[in-house]
Amino acid sequence: MSTAIGPRALRWLDAWTGRHEYRPCRAIFRPVDASLLDPRLAGFVEKAVTVRLVKAAGANTPLAGQRLYRIVTSGAPRLLLPERDFDFLE
Numbered sequence: 001m002s003t004a005i006g007p008r009a010l011r012w013l014d015a016w017t018g019r020h021e022y023r024p025c026r027a028i029f030r031p032v033d034a035s036l037l038d039p040r041l042a043g044f045v046e047k048a049v050t051v052r053l054v055k056a057a058g059a060n061t062p063l064a065g066q067r068l069y070r071i072v073t074s075g076a077p078r079l080l081l082p083e084r085d086f087d088f089l090e
Contacts, residue, residue, distance in 0.1 A: 022052060022053050023052070024050050024051065024052045024072055025050070025051060025052075025088060025089075025090045026048055026049070026050055026051075026088070026089040026090055027048070027049060027050075027051050027069075027086035027087060027088045027089060028046065028047065028048050028049075028086065028087045028089065029041070029044045029045055029046070029047060029049050029071065029081075029085060029086060030045070030046060030085060030086070030087055031045065031081075031085045032082075032084050032085060038077065038079060040076075040077040040079075041071075041076070041077065041079070041081075043075075044071060044073070044076060048089065049071045049073040049076065050071070050072050050073045051069040051070065051071055051072065051081075051086060052069065052070055052072050053067055053068075053069055054068050054069060054070050054080055055067075055068055055080075056068065057082070063082045066082040066083050066084060067082075067083040068080040068081065068082060068083070069081050069082075069083060069086060
């Protein structure tokens with residue numbers, strides 16, 4: 001008897017644990033305040049990028065209640081950016 005877990009069981013487990021939220025997804029990068037933008041991100045503005053959820057902002061930060069994402073498209077700096085800066089395509 002095999003004890004291997006099938007793909008259907010793994011999908012259920014991912015949904016139950018919330019891990020599906022951490023999968024990469026596509027979004028258009030549209031920063032709310034371009035004047036505060038890191039210059040290394042200028043080439044990604046108004047372009048479709050791949051992002052991944054990293055964590056939620058702490059309650060005592062200016063971004064409280066926002067989810068923080070990282071652009072994982074090749075060449076992007078490893079900065080955390082708020083959810084409000086992205087228009088999600090998926």
